[in-house]
Amino acid sequence: MIKFTNVTKIFKSDILSQPFTALDHVSFNVPEGSMVGFLGANGAGKTTSLKIIMDFIRPTEGEVLFSNSLGKNKLEIFKNIGFLPERPYFYPTLSGLDFLKFMGKLSGLSLNQINDEVKKWAPIFKIEFALNRELKTYSKGMLQRIGFLATIMHHPKIIILDEPLSGLDPIGRKELKDVIIQVHKEGKTVFFSSHIIPDVEEICDRVIFLKEGKLVYDGSVNSLMQSGKTQDFYISAHVPPDFVPHIKPKESIKFPDDLQKFLVSPELKNEFLSELITNQFNVVSVEMQKPSLEEIFYKTRGQA
Ligand SMILES: Nc1ncnc2c1ncn2[C@@H]1O[C@H](COP(=O)(O)OP(=O)(O)O)[C@@H](O)[C@H]1O
Ligand SMILES: [Mg+2]
The missing domain is CATH 3.40.50.300 (P-loop containing nucleotide triphosphate hydrolases)
Known part of the structure; x- marks a missing residue:
């Protein structure tokens, strides 16, 4: 137009x-x-x-x-x-x-x-x-x-x-x-x-x-x-404070009530989840990391 x-x-x-x-x-x-x-x-x-x-x-x-x-x-x-x-x-x-x-x-x-x-x-x-x-x-x-x-x-x-x-x-x-x-x-x-x-x-x-x-x-x-999609996953679960997963997450953030959020690559997602489930930890959510347009411009493109 x-x-x-x-x-x-x-x-x-x-x-x-x-x-x-x-x-x-x-x-x-x-x-x-x-x-x-x-x-x-x-x-x-x-x-x-x-x-x-x-x-x-x-x-x-x-x-x-x-x-x-x-x-x-x-x-x-x-x-x-x-x-x-x-x-x-x-x-x-x-x-x-x-x-x-x-x-x-x-x-x-x-x-x-x-x-x-x-x-x-x-x-x-x-x-x-x-x-x-x-x-x-x-x-x-x-x-x-x-x-x-x-x-x-x-x-x-x-x-x-x-x-x-x-x-x-x-x-x-x-x-x-x-x-x-x-x-x-x-x-x-x-x-x-x-x-x-x-x-x-x-x-x-x-x-x-x-x-x-x-x-x-x-x-x-x-x-x-x-x-800008990295395809990494955020896995949130209630885990004991001293829990150390076998697979090292890219990132982990602690929240109140023993809730932790882990950032895991797609190839390791299932293995990471199975460790949580084997330990009978309560998995709250699994979500694909979705960057905002702002993050794409500022991080991925590095030029905005
Ligand atoms: N009439 C003008 N004379 C000189 N410089 C101008 C004039 N109009 C705009 N500029 C300059 O051109 C640039 C772009 O301005 P502008 O188009 O208003 O930006 P934006 O709308 O994206 O904030 C700015 O650096 C501004 O100072
Ligand atoms: Mg303007």
Whole structure:
């Protein structure tokens, strides 16, 4: 749907300062129908990439290609994109409803259409109760939700959100994630940036990872998880405190009530278990070690 192709962006802020390469030959894809997380630490180049996609700034080199399903010319294409910037501006004295009317009109919707959209989405976005209140009374989470509602009212095919979850408390994050999932279920492609890996791991099927302006990964979350799998097993059992197994585990952690958790390689798992069972120790669980996306990036890849 969006093909970011070999994009380089060099900022030259003034004559005296050194040119700064914010993006260095970056290529990635946002496939139609996907939910893609755009990851990277602060300063990695996420916002710069999104601004280039939105045509707010131009790349120094490379280009952004849009599929025909988005439209044949810029006007059609941008009508089919809903964008929520990193720091949206909200007129403080407008009510939530007036803000939505204003944004809807900018997108070319009639008042009837706007009312229909608000009726449909406000309850889902849990913002119905505040529609007549001024935006200056809204919490950060409420502002993010109403801002997001404004980006989808005109039925765009793809939604692009820049750090929509940042600065929200756990409940605010959960509520916004729920609406992102809901909007994706309606068939929309979702592309959102975040510097928080678990948020992306939880709801995305694909991930694009930038580090210091360079692409580190572009692909499915599943294949990334597979690549990081060690296949080792955690075996938890109640054992006497002085128990020394014949097979040395890779790791053992003691918990209260004589519970111990052992990390064992797959070839030794059965033998290890049979020793516990022969001794009539109570085996509580056997589970395959499942690293988080964060661990894969930080340990296995060693480059995030
Ligand atoms: N207009 C600009 N002039 C100079 N440097 C910029 C400009 N915009 C962004 N940068 C730099 O580019 C890098 C990437 O920034 P940004 O895309 O905002 O990162 P992210 O969104 O991943 O946190 C940062 O080091 C930032 O300081
Ligand atoms: Mg940013």
